[in-house]
Structures are given as structure tokens and as C-alpha cells.
Amino acid sequence: MSKHGFRFEMNASGTEQQCDDWDDFSDSELLDVLSETQSFESQRAPDSQVNAERSESPSVSSTSMQNCTEAASGRETVQSDEVRGLKRKSLHKDSFSPMQRFLKRHLSVTLLCDQSWCEMKTVYSLLKPHVKRNDMQRAEVQMGKDFHLSRELEIQNVVPVYIWTREEAEAIKLLNMLQMTRLLEAGECVREFPVFGVLEGVFVMGVIDELRYNQKGELVLNELKTRKHNSMPSSAQDKVNCFQADLYKLLFDGLVRGEVKKEHILDHLKLRSHQVLGAGVQAHAKNIGVHVATFEDVLDAFLVTMSCSDLPCIDLLQLEYYHQGSRGPIGTRVTPFDEAQLREDLKGYLAYWRGEREPKGVDIEEAWKCRSCLYKQTCGWTKSRSQMADQNVAGVSRNFN
Numbered sequence: 001m002s003k004h005g006f007r008f009e010m011n012a013s014g015t016e017q018q019c020d021d022w023d024d025f026s027d028s029e030l031l032d033v034l035s036e037t038q039s040f041e042s043q044r045a046p047d048s049q050v051n052a053e054r055s056e057s058p059s060v061s062s063t064s065m066q067n068c069t070e071a072a073s074g075r076e077t078v079q080s081d082e083v084r085g086l087k088r089k090s091l092h093k094d095s096f097s098p099m100q101r102f103l104k105r106h107l108s109v110t111l112l113c114d115q116s117w118c119e120m121k122t123v124y125s126l127l128k129p130h131v132k133r134n135d136m137q138r139a140e141v142q143m144g145k146d147f148h149l150s151r152e153l154e155i156q157n158v159v160p161v162y163i164w165t166r167e168e169a170e171a172i173k174l175l176n177m178l179q180m181t182r183l184l185e186a187g188e189c190v191r192e193f194p195v196f197g198v199l200e201g202v203f204v205m206g207v208i209d210e211l212r213y214n215q216k217g218e219l220v221l222n223e224l225k226t227r228k229h230n231s232m233p234s235s236a237q238d239k240v241n242c243f244q245a246d247l248y249k250l251l252f253d254g255l256v257r258g259e260v261k262k263e264h265i266l267d268h269l270k271l272r273s274h275q276v277l278g279a280g281v282q283a284h285a286k287n288i289g290v291h292v293a294t295f296e297d298v299l300d301a302f303l304v305t306m307s308c309s310d311l312p313c314i315d316l317l318q319l320e321y322y323h324q325g326s327r328g329p330i331g332t333r334v335t336p337f338d339e340a341q342l343r344e345d346l347k348g349y350l351a352y353w354r355g356e357r358e359p360k361g362v363d364i365e366e367a368w369k370c371r372s373c374l375y376k377q378t379c380g381w382t383k384s385r386s387q388m389a390d391q392n393v394a395g396v397s398r399n400f401n
């Protein structure tokens with residue numbers, strides 16, 4: 001396959017790939033996930049006590065949060081009873097929504113998929129980001145990352161661009177999208193296509209692995225998954241992967257229908273429209289025929305391109321599974337798309353982020369998920385479920401005696 005394009009990369013680590021927590025390895029949202037957790041940690045670093053209070057999940061024990069804070073700061077913390085008392089008082093569950101507590105301006109598709117596997121696990125991954133970061137060092141994650149990068153480099157070069165502000169980071173993303181939109185319109189295949197939009201009032205971002213037209217002229221989304229085992233995934237994993245592809249379609253279709261507005265991007269992401277872009281970003285924009293000076297200029301150019309483009313909504317959603325060891329294909333699955341059901345599921349997940357309900361662990365029928373969970377030692381959900389099971393057993397034996 002010949003190379004027909006390039007993608008601007010924000011820095012040397014910009015090609016980081018995501019690891020799906022449900023064990024299939026996917027695209028490049030990992031960078032978002034890591035930068036979110038890093039910014040969460042760095043923002044709480046100057047006053048770990050205050051921010052620890054804001055970060056604690058109402059259903060996660062204060063011991064867990066204390067451990068998290070200690071681990072994040074790398075030191076032992078001895079808390080007095082007085083401090084604990086204050087902490088309990090200020091942890092009124094209605095004080096902050098999880099979006100506020102975890103300092104999130106947006107959610108990623110990866111995080112929502114993670115949540116659909118086990119919500120409690122998602123909460124722990126935010127409370128204990130070091131555990132997740134360590135897990136990302138596994139050989140399988142690195143292999144998945146290499147596989148995705150080599151696939152991307154088959155069709156496009158990666159051009160490093162140094163950035164200094166959040167506006168420049170978002171400008172690079174928009175310039176990449178603008179360039180890929182043109183390529184897609186010309187009938188080329190594109191990879192690592194960012195998507196975003198407001199879903200049920202929350203700004204959601206993701207990265208589509210591949211978009212291309214098939215022989216029937218349908219626009220196809222391919223979500224690449226690499227697997228350690230040379231077999232198709234379990235139905236539970238498959239369900240999460242389908243959810244991911246569905247979310248990408250919802251976001252992409254919203255973009256091409258012109259549903260994403262300038263104020264959505266500026267307000268949700270708290271970006272400064274008049275921020276002047278650095279010479280490097282401006283020069284790279286010029287290379288693709290876009291003359292810009294500020295972030296707003298890039299935003300306008302992007303929105304005009306999207307509204308004038310003749311890109312259709314995505315016709316077909318496919319999951320492509322590859323074996324990590326042999327790099328050979330395992331199989332392809334076409335996923336169904338039921339927008340009404342998807343929005344219903346999404347509402348349920350977002351209710352947690354809005355602070356409308358407590359986080360939940362897995363149902364009893366899915367308790368097998370806990371066996372390989374990174375947080376099984378500390379998870380309050382499993383402990384309370386075991387206690388409940390013990391009480392039930394005790395009740396049954398009393399009835400028999």
C-alpha cells in the first residue's frame with residue numbers, strides 16, 4: 001500500500017497506543033487516558049489532602065483513597081482522627097460529580113468502554129493511576145502498540161510538531177482531521193481519525209482506527225484489535241468492542257451532519273479562541289494549505305471543511321482481530337448499530353459521571369471478571385458481595401437447623 005498522507009504528531013510520545021482494559025488492544029486513545037490521569041495527579045499534587053477529598057468516590061473506602069494518595073505522592077501519610085473527621089464531613093456525596101472530582105472536561109471512548117466492562121474498575125483506575133500505568137508496560141500492550149503504529153506507517157508518515165499550549169494540541173488534532181477528510185473524500189483510506197462531539201450533554205472524544213470505502217461504495221469503519229490468543233473474543237469482550245465501534249459511529253456521524261458547534265469545543269474543553277499559535281503549528285498548517293494565526297482560525301477552517309464536505313455517515317462497522325504472535329488475521333466481525341439502544345446505554349453510564357448515582361461493580365453472573373482484575377484485592381464491591389453471600393449462606397443454614 002502506498003503512502004498518501006501524513007499525520008502531525010504532538011510530541012515524541014504522541015504515537016502511544018491505547019490498551020483496552022478488556023484485553024484486546026486498540027488505537028491511540030491511551031495518550032488521552034494517560035494525560036488525563038497525569039493532569040489529575042499534577043493538579044492535586046500541591047495540596048494532596050484537599051484534592052484527595054475531592055477525588056474520593058463515595059462508594060470506595062477512604063482507606064483506598066488514602067493508599068492512592070500515598071502511592072501518588074510516594075510517601076507514607078499519617079492522618080489524625082481530626083483530619084479523617086473533616087474528610088468524612090466534606091465528602092458529602094452531592095458535593096462534586098465524578099466529572100468534577102476527577103477534573104474531567106471530557107470523557108474518552110476508551111473510558112466509557114472500560115466502564116461498560118466494570119464501572120468500579122474504571123473508578124479504581126482513576127483513583128490508582130499508577131496501577132494502570134504499570135499494567136501498560138506489559139509485553140502484550142507494547143506489541144499491540146507496535147502493531148498499530150506499523151499499520152499507520154503503511155499509509156502515512158508521522159511529522160513531529162512541538163506544542164506549548166492546549167490550544168496548539170487541539171489545533172494539531174483539527175489539522176490532522178482536516179487533512180484526512182480531504183483524503184477520504186478523494187477515496188483514500190485513512191487511519192487514526194479523531195472524532196468528538198457532545199453526547200447526552202458530555203463532551204466525548206475518540207480515535208477511529210481506519211476509515212475507507214469498500215467496493216460497494218459504503219463507508220466502512222474498521223476497528224483493529226490485537227489478541228494474545230489466536231481466537232475470536234468472548235461474548236463479553238465482543239460486547240465492549242461493539243459498543244466502542246458504535247460510539248465512534250455516533251461521533252463521526254455527528255461531525256459530518258454538522259452537529260458539533262464552535263462553542264461546544266471552546267466551552268466544554270475550556271479553550272481560548274484567541275490563543276495565538278506557535279510558528280511550528282502555523283508552518284505545518286501552511287503546508288496543508290491552511291493559513292491560520294489563532295486557534296479560532298483553525299477551528300473555523302475545520303468546521304467549514306466538515307460542513308462543506310460530502311462525507312456520508314458510516315455505513316458499516318467492522319471489528320478486525322489479529323493474533324499478536326503471528327500478526328496474522330483471526331477474523332472479522334460486522335457489528336450491528338442500534339442508535340436507540342446505544343443512547344439508552346450511554347445515558348446509564350453518564351448518570352454516574354454526572355453524580356446521579358453511585359458506581360457499580362459487576363453483576364454476580366459476571367463475577368469471573370474479578371479473577372483477573374488489577375483491583376480485586378482492594379475492591380469494596382467484591383468484599384461487600386462476598387459478605388452478602390456469607391450472610392445468605394448463614395441464613396440458609398439457620399433455617400435448616
Ligand code: SF4
Nearest residue numbers: 118121361370373379
Ligand atoms: S474486582 Fe470485580 S467488581 Fe471490583 S473492580 Fe474488579 S472487576 Fe470490578
